[in-house]
Amino acid sequence: MKAKLTILLFLLSVLPVCAGELIDFTCENPKCRFHASCASGGGFMFEKLSGYCFVCKKFVSIEWERKKSPPPGLKAIWEPRQLRLSKKDMNLFPCPHCKNPVYSFAIETNSRERFYCPRCFHHTLRAEAQIAYD
Numbered sequence: 001m002k003a004k005l006t007i008l009l010f011l012l013s014v015l016p017v018c019a020g021e022l023i024d025f026t027c028e029n030p031k032c033r034f035h036a037s038c039a040s041g042g043g044f045m046f047e048k049l050s051g052y053c054f055v056c057k058k059f060v061s062i063e064w065e066r067k068k069s070p071p072p073g074l075k076a077i078w079e080p081r082q083l084r085l086s087k088k089d090m091n092l093f094p095c096p097h098c099k100n101p102v103y104s105f106a107i108e109t110n111s112r113e114r115f116y117c118p119r120c121f122h123h124t125l126r127a128e129a130q131i132a133y134d
């Protein structure tokens, strides 16, 4: 009985950390074939911002506990196609490696929509959700 309780407590302490989803990006341009995975979205306890750092040339993310104050350097910018920002949402964060500003995207996964590939700049990037856990 005590072991079960320990396992339950362990699960409760681990689950909020991995809330969100893992997005798989694949470029359909045969000359490019860019492929990368990126964790996206926060959970009940955590907020997470993810984006592509153009200096490091990879997907990066930062996360913090909702009840704590967000890390410094977050900014909000208006983006004409995504008007889902609320007043307290931030969509620009400093890259954890190089401090270059990174735009945090909110995209619809598993749709027919294609995105612009950060490597070849063609409109051929497909986004698929790998795991949805929240």
Ligand SMILES: [Zn+2]
Residues within 6 Å of the ligand: 053, 054, 055, 056, 057, 060, 095, 096, 097, 098, 099, 100
């Ligand atoms: Zn960077």
Ligand SMILES: [Zn+2]
Residues within 6 Å of the ligand: 027, 028, 029, 032, 033, 034, 117, 118, 119, 120, 121, 122, 124
């Ligand atoms: Zn590409």
